[in-house]
Amino acid sequence: MNVQAFLSIFISSVFIYNVILSRFLGLCPFVAISKNTKQAFAMSAAVTFVITAASAVTWLIYRFLLLPFNLAYLRTLSFVLVIAALVQLIEMVIRKTSPVLYRAFGIYLTLITTNCAVLGAAVLNIDMFFVNGKAVAGSFYYSVFQGFCMGLGYTLAMLIMSGIRERLELCNVPKALKDFPLAFIIASVLSLSFMGFNGFKF
Amino acid sequence: MRNKLLVSGSPHIHKNESVPRIMWTVVLSTIPAGIAGVIIFGLSALWVILLAVIAAVATEAVFEVWTKNKITVMDGSAVITGILLAYNLPPNVPLWLPIAGSVFSIAIGKQVFGGLGQNIFNPALVGRVFLMASWPKYMTSFARPFSYDAVTSATPLAALKEGKVLEHLSYLDLFLGKRGGCIGEVCILALLIGAAVLLYKGYISWHIPASYILTTAVFMYIFGAKQLFHGDWLFHVLNGGLILGAFFMATDYVATPLTIKGQLIFGVGCGLLTAIIRIWGGYPEGVSYAILMMNAATPFIDRYTKNRIYGTK
Amino acid sequence: MKSLIKEFTKGIIKENPTFVLALGLCPTLAVSVSVANGIGMGVAATFVLLGSSVIISLVKNFIPNKIRIPCFIVIIATFVTIIELCLKAYSPVLDRALGIYVPLIVVNCIVLGRAEAFACKNNLLSSFLDGLGMGIGFTLALILISAIREFLGSGQILGHTLIKGFEPVFVFGMPSGALLVIGLLLGFFNLLRNRKT
Numbered sequence: 001m002n003v004q005a006f007l008s009i010f011i012s013s014v015f016i017y018n019v020i021l022s023r024f025l026g027l028c029p030f031v032a033i034s035k036n037t038k039q040a041f042a043m044s045a046a047v048t049f050v051i052t053a054a055s056a057v058t059w060l061i062y063r064f065l066l067l068p069f070n071l072a073y074l075r076t077l078s079f080v081l082v083i084a085a086l087v088q089l090i091e092m093v094i095r096k097t098s099p100v101l102y103r104a105f106g107i108y109l110t111l112i113t114t115n116c117a118v119l120g121a122a123v124l125n126i127d128m129f130f131v132n133g134k135a136v137a138g139s140f141y142y143s144v145f146q147g148f149c150m151g152l153g154y155t156l157a158m159l160i161m162s163g164i165r166e167r168l169e170l171c172n173v174p175k176a177l178k179d180f181p182l183a184f185i186i187a188s189v190l191s192l193s194f195m196g197f198n199g200f201k202f
Numbered sequence: 203m204r205n206k207l208l209v210s211g212s213p214h215i216h217k218n219e220s221v222p223r224i225m226w227t228v229v230l231s232t233i234p235a236g237i238a239g240v241i242i243f244g245l246s247a248l249w250v251i252l253l254a255v256i257a258a259v260a261t262e263a264v265f266e267v268w269t270k271n272k273i274t275v276m277d278g279s280a281v282i283t284g285i286l287l288a289y290n291l292p293p294n295v296p297l298w299l300p301i302a303g304s305v306f307s308i309a310i311g312k313q314v315f316g317g318l319g320q321n322i323f324n325p326a327l328v329g330r331v332f333l334m335a336s337w338p339k340y341m342t343s344f345a346r347p348f349s350y351d352a353v354t355s356a357t358p359l360a361a362l363k364e365g366k367v368l369e370h371l372s373y374l375d376l377f378l379g380k381r382g383g384c385i386g387e388v389c390i391l392a393l394l395i396g397a398a399v400l401l402y403k404g405y406i407s408w409h410i411p412a413s414y415i416l417t418t419a420v421f422m423y424i425f426g427a428k429q430l431f432h433g434d435w436l437f438h439v440l441n442g443g444l445i446l447g448a449f450f451m452a453t454d455y456v457a458t459p460l461t462i463k464g465q466l467i468f469g470v471g472c473g474l475l476t477a478i479i480r481i482w483g484g485y486p487e488g489v490s491y492a493i494l495m496m497n498a499a500t501p502f503i504d505r506y507t508k509n510r511i512y513g514t515k
Numbered sequence: 516m517k518s519l520i521k522e523f524t525k526g527i528i529k530e531n532p533t534f535v536l537a538l539g540l541c542p543t544l545a546v547s548v549s550v551a552n553g554i555g556m557g558v559a560a561t562f563v564l565l566g567s568s569v570i571i572s573l574v575k576n577f578i579p580n581k582i583r584i585p586c587f588i589v590i591i592a593t594f595v596t597i598i599e600l601c602l603k604a605y606s607p608v609l610d611r612a613l614g615i616y617v618p619l620i621v622v623n624c625i626v627l628g629r630a631e632a633f634a635c636k637n638n639l640l641s642s643f644l645d646g647l648g649m650g651i652g653f654t655l656a657l658i659l660i661s662a663i664r665e666f667l668g669s670g671q672i673l674g675h676t677l678i679k680g681f682e683p684v685f686v687f688g689m690p691s692g693a694l695l696v697i698g699l700l701l702g703f704f705n706l707l708r709n710r711k712t
Binding site: 037159160163164166167168171172173174177182185186188189190192193194195196197198199200201 | 269271310311313314315316317320322323328331332334335475479482483484485488490491492494495497498499500501502505
């Protein structure tokens, strides 16, 4: 466990393997909600929070429940259920403790239950930080940090996209490309420009 | 005479400026760098430039006929895109490459957003990064200056990145363009002449270029060498596409912030990203990526640097 | 009979999950680098879609309405686990190529969407046909996208070179190429639809 490893996790999950622009996870809200910056930010904040929490919980479950009992094949099933339950729990807690926060991103929480970015992050963590059924050193911290960074990458892409799309409202876009198609084309150019970070080394 | 006695609505004083006039002046201001490129790399550079321009104009015309918009190819903006794209290509590329790049620049970089004045990204740079990702083999082999044949050499920045020994080039050589590189980026002198024209005419302001170049230089001075504060900042300013990018591409009217504060943020952002990619990135040069990323952030910068409306809080 | 045929064909063209409903785009973009991957993903998703549609339409009367979504997810996840294990056992190469996108079929909006919108309201046969049609529509869309990307990105289709001397456009094998292709295709289908009306 060292600073460099964390830095490279940060760069690779925010820029190079950006959840949206390179791994294509969580695309549906990306095109659906990115029309308005406020909503986009609330959604990304919710996603970041849930991904980070889910990374921690799924890691614990995999390490202390599935592996010891040889149940690794139940990974997908258990993760989906755990994430769904976790989201429900977070929603309930927020509703009880902070109505303001709930009003700000409560509705997005329910949407996140089946957001592929969350499950994707959990599965990726397991794939990357477990070798031959053993956790690598510092695996838990890496997993949580990677989950958090994927959330940051999600936020970055969402915010940039919503800024651009707000501006596009005023543009004379060809009719066939309005909304969805253009959102993908912009994402494509964004993905091209993020390639500038390819091969980053310290 | 009669007309002069009639009072029309305000404004009463017009300046004889228009989009085509500005655009064609920008085209003129890029010509010195082009001539320098042709002198340094030979006629192949000229073909690349011509083909890129023709393809850009043709693509624009086809799109505007197809979408039944006003035909605006004569306003010179497609010509600029073609020229800038060509200036960002090595001189010895196969001749279909500038055509492919121009078509992509105009189609994906400009027309899908609705044409002139609506693009989010600088179209020429969109074309360049597309070519860079698609045919890296051609985009990274550079002709040797003044050899006029197929001899290739690494650019000084690429040599630096790969840790090769640099062939000795004086700062004067770099300033005049005696190095391998893209057609339009090598001759700093010619670029500065063009930039001076634009600055004098007031078509670009100094804020973005100055903050961009300064940030890159300072960052390079601090982090550019193994020891802190020992970086060769002048080498980095004179090499790569920094001068071309800072004066001609980071100053795109549409894809950059509106306010002075926003422009300074834009310039500093470009400078930081360029330096970061040059020092730690996988590519030797980061100017095009840096400008594109800041283009993407422009709507955001605009939103938070809006001028206060008089009388509001 | 006629309505049954309609249930089957609507997923292929009129309500194509990818191009018309714009659902389940994550795997579509991620694995469409080559036609072989596209077919693999399409078949895997079709299997899950078929299995879950059938089971859900069978048990729909026993599931309390309030917890139907978690129940659907468990059923879907079961089929995903089956296909995951099968892929690992019989085709490790494909399994590696598809990577995390196989387990992610669980949260593919097409599957859950059909369960919620169709299978939990219709009988066995219609649900079967609906699932099959949607699966085929998804697979065809994947084949189309991956054929475009594989041809442009490597000059080949299923490993066969089509045109000699074609310089592959690498970008189409990369993520940004995938986003570009899907954007332009969606625009193209919009154009066709606008023409018609």
